[in-house]
Amino acid sequence: MVQKFDRGFAAYPLRDILNGWYFRLDEISYGYYRLTGIDQWGKSVSRDGNDPDELLQTCKKDALEMSSKVGK
Secondary structure (H helix, E strand, C coil), X not given: CCCCCCCCHHHCCECXXXXXXXXXXXXXXXXXXXXXXXXXXXXXXXEXXXXXXXXXXXXXXXXXXXXXXXXX
């Protein structure tokens, strides 16, 4: 039986972006951000850049691609 990854989600407050994924945005330097996403199984995506909206869209795309490959 596979155990769900169920710890640490409190650190990922962006929740209604993609079903089953949790995201967080950190400003790691002035005007430069890291967006990180994790799912309930522990898979993760991350991108750095200066446009938070673009980072979110790219991470969503990465998460969807990763999720689609898992089933194959």
